[in-house]
Amino acid sequence: MTQTITHRSSDSRVQALARWLAARFDATSDVDVTLLNAPDANGFSNVTLLFDARWVDRDGQHDHRFVARVQPTGDGLFPTYDVGRQFNVMHALEMSAVPVPKVRWLDSDSSIFGAPFFVMDYVDGHIPSDDPSFAAAGWILGLSPQ
DSSP states (O other), rough: OOOOOOOOOOOHHHHHHHHHHTTTBSSSSEEEEEEOOOSSSSSSSSEEEEEEEEEEEETTTEEEEEEEOOOSSSSSSSSOOOOHHHHHHHHHHTTTOOOOOOEEEEEOOTTTTSOOOEEEEOSSOOOOOOOOOOTTGGGGGOOOOO
């Protein structure tokens, strides 16, 4: 499977993401983005990137951790990908008993990551790995049935 993100330098990607976020916040200061990286455990379905954002608005300073899920641009686990559908399903589940992170924004523009993406809140926890498969090794196998 091939997952690629445009070959833009990390600095230019961070700056582009900061400008993109600034358009979504009612910020009175520039948005500062740091820690744009992939988690140690990552699935095969989308590219996952973690980042922190800091900005100031009329309510004060905000520091928030986010997750960007980027649609793969090469061969993948599934024959087709639709991050918009994933965004919509997760948004619908926010009002249910199913625990999902709050999804924030969906963007079909490929200028930042080379593919459509969405941004959601970061939720601290364990990430099931696909390499090696969480069904064959790792922390999930040690869980009790409860």
